[in-house]
Amino acid sequence: MRKKIVIIGGVAAGPKTACRARRLMPDAEITMVDMDTLISYGGCGIPYYVSGDVSDEKELRNTSFHVTRDEHFFEIAKGVTVRTATRATRIDRRNKTVHLEEIKTGKADELPYDQLVLATGSRPNILPIPGNDLAGVYTVADLHKAMAIKADLAQGKVGRAVIIGGGAIGIEMAEAFGDLWGVETTILEFMPQLLPRLVDRTFASMVEKHLRDKGVQVCTSEAATRLEGDDTGRVCRVVTPKRTLEAEIVIMAVGVRPRGELAVEAGLMVSPQGGIVVNERMQTSDPNIYAAGDCVDIRHLITGKRMAAPMGSLANREGRVVADNLAGLPSTFKGWIGTFVLKAFDICVAATGISLETARGEGFKAEAVLTAQSDRAHFFPSQTVIPLQMVFDRESRRVLGVQGFGPAGNDGVLARIDTAAALIGRGATIEDFRDLEMAYAPPFATAIDALNATANAAENLAAGRLRTVSPEDFLAWMADFSSRPDWLALDIRHQGAVAGFVEKFGAQWLAIPYPEFRPRAGELPAAKTFIIICDAGTRSYEVQCILDSMGRDSLVLAGGLNCIRRIGVDWWPE
């Protein structure tokens, strides 16, 4: 008898499971069920559909060879039966049957299975505030919503937008609104920084400055408390404790939560957060039922914690593991480390592993180094600086995370973050990063790659040879010199760059150009902690070595003024 496989959910993990299972088991009967009429689409592409980079929603549902992945395609090309607009209402584990309901007709049905796969995905969080059900208030949850948003834009209904949530999707939507449609956009983020938990403050600040430069208003530490509508019932206003924002459209991008109800009702193990519990083979507490995608809890390989990780790339990998196991091939999914990349207008930010804040919260003895190295040979015309931060555990020397920031137009930051991800996923130490053999030619990298250089800096920091002050602590001091009366800026950049600073900050700002520092080190005043300042931090480290040999106190401004400039400050001398 042919093995019957039923898959509930048809967006990412579901179709991946179905297609791989079909290739591995030519004889199986494979049925995929989805509530929606549209299936197997690239949900991560929604912001690019809204922006117009992708002109037709069909492109998000097409294969790379321009065939639409609809029911017919799955039936004929893939040999997978698809039932759309059909809800799975109940799993009868004893009789190994899924109860279905056709949404349009209400007609009930049953589907027997030998093995069942839950790929039920996630649902977007909706803030419990007044007005959350007004017309013009959207989540970025599925293609129908995306089409509605784009229709609003195309019909000229939208001049001002408020995006609630400063995570990746919120920022991508801000770009979509601003870039093509010229919509005045505000991002409201409840936490004190954009991309909370994903990157540390420094990198969030760089993203925030760029968004501001592009005309997006960013309000952090600020929550929407109420949405107000006009006479027609359409949203027209967002109220926060600090202000009232006019808006014809509101996007709620405040995370998602797993759709685990079917699993709960069937008595499968589900975590308190709602994620279906699976083992490394993606098997639920019922050995005949597997689960994959946004609806499952998976293990974070650095923190060890289990949680939902709603990412299309993980869903695909998990779906493949499910298919292998359905076919009897032993295959496991060990967990995830949190690699991501985000385009925001002309820049990109990317990270892998955990941030310094997260690492400390998890109890690691974590430290971080911040560098500002060139992405390619400094003499190569298109070179630019890509700030990188490496977070590591001081005791084990294990690298816990790497963050990067740079232009969106090339993949230089991606190259470093993907490389870091490969090592972090295998528990690598600072030394492993130092010894990494990356490709070098002047058009692509520097002889000591930015990532190697960051590891070298981490090694120096771990050894106590390099001691730094973070951009945030430096900025706090710049805002109030009296907060650290023992500190004195020691600016070692060339005279032209320094002049305005000396003029503006007077006695607070000592200037000795780096090439002259060694012979002139005797000029330094007594009893101060020198905050050594250069563009990138590299020359500052060298000066710190000299000061150490003289028994003088110093701290290096991590990432140099290059990072400060990317964060943006109002005190920069002109």
Add this chain to the structure above:
Amino acid sequence: MRKKIVIIGGVAAGPKTACRARRLMPDAEITMVDMDTLISYGGCGIPYYVSGDVSDEKELRNTSFHVTRDEHFFEIAKGVTVRTATRATRIDRRNKTVHLEEIKTGKADELPYDQLVLATGSRPNILPIPGNDLAGVYTVADLHKAMAIKADLAQGKVGRAVIIGGGAIGIEMAEAFGDLWGVETTILEFMPQLLPRLVDRTFASMVEKHLRDKGVQVCTSEAATRLEGDDTGRVCRVVTPKRTLEAEIVIMAVGVRPRGELAVEAGLMVSPQGGIVVNERMQTSDPNIYAAGDCVDIRHLITGKRMAAPMGSLANREGRVVADNLAGLPSTFKGWIGTFVLKAFDICVAATGISLETARGEGFKAEAVLTAQSDRAHFFPSQTVIPLQMVFDRESRRVLGVQGFGPAGNDGVLARIDTAAALIGRGATIEDFRDLEMAYAPPFATAIDALNATANAAENLAAGRLRTVSPEDFLAWMADFSSRPDWLALDIRHQGAVAGFVEKFGAQWLAIPYPEFRPRAGELPAAKTFIIICDAGTRSYEVQCILDSMGRDSLVLAGGLNCIRRIGVDWWPE
């Protein structure tokens, strides 16, 4: 007493050692000696100086903050004494003294050392053919030669160039000549392909086609046998067994060999190939003498063989290890894996680890998969296909190498090759590549990254589910269908793409579009091996699964027609 450190050689490993040693040992007396008057330059930048991308040779000697790294800079800024235009003539190990000679004056001198570092670099090979000493015949060995080449170009002396050697430097020089200067350029390569040993045939052919498209003549399996000069003693002609090429300039880019004479004369261990033998601490057979850079033999981490690896990036890493050990910090350099990247006009080619040919030569049970996946989401406007090849050992499943080809304008290929390098350097298997968590967002990658997809294909190949024909074997068959009378092309692309092929190749070319294949599989003729053809190979694999379930023989064209198109063929129907 202050420790005396003497470093012989001042280009890459030498200055790196000197500067790091200075930071670690503020009190040491550090002296660096070099024959040349120009030191501490980015030799890898020479082609970009010749091309004009870098306008002044000084930029190759500058720091990233625009200060020239000359003797004065090292003395004042770095605290390192430099003696240029000075030859080290002999090492007196018993008295721990280096004998020196000032080149201009012939004046002899002695320099005592506690620890000595040999960073004597390499010298370029010169073919032993008549005319190799004519004016206008250059190697790409140092800045002086680079300036002479550029002067010849700038003075309009050069209309035609011949480059002997189709390795990385030869190709970079071809671009330099062609791109800015419009010089008619020919590359002669003795081996049957460009970039021999660095990449396999398929990737070399893609590079070759692009060079041809850019007007560079490429002659492989062809050696220069004689250079002829004009009345003034300047080269004017290159003779090969097949042709005579007019040329006003000839570049010999046929590799380098270590400068190990000083070491040999001092009785240090030197390999038969001339590389100085060092341990993992970069210590020679005399514990007080270290060596780093082009002059040493280092261990290849995949083949286990020791050889010289003349690369600026390795020289810097080695120099850092030497400095650590000089300062008493235990630090090791384990070896290298051969990561490289090369820009050639609008494309780049990159690789890490070893090629299939090398792997088989080394006795590995090596196989390779070739894919043609998109570098970013297929619906994202700037996406392009980046062919990747993964070489692995069938028994251990260890990945031995990865090669990539793509546009030079973004760093998408770099991202995949650096990531692969991180894993290969740690002995990773196919499964480690499959499980790799890379960053995903549509502007940067696909949900299943090209590198993951390549690992998935490798897994299918290793399991026997995927069976392929290489582009080379396919092309041989296309040149002579009668060579494999049992083969029949099964083209599963859409009708529009296929029409010209069916018309041209008639009964040899069966066409069933992929989406219709399942229901129409019964139409296939009997007793044939189907060569399944699509654009990338992915759909072909699916069709192979179907054919397997029917008990029919088939092979998938690895990399699909996308790779064939990049190799370039004369039979493509218009």
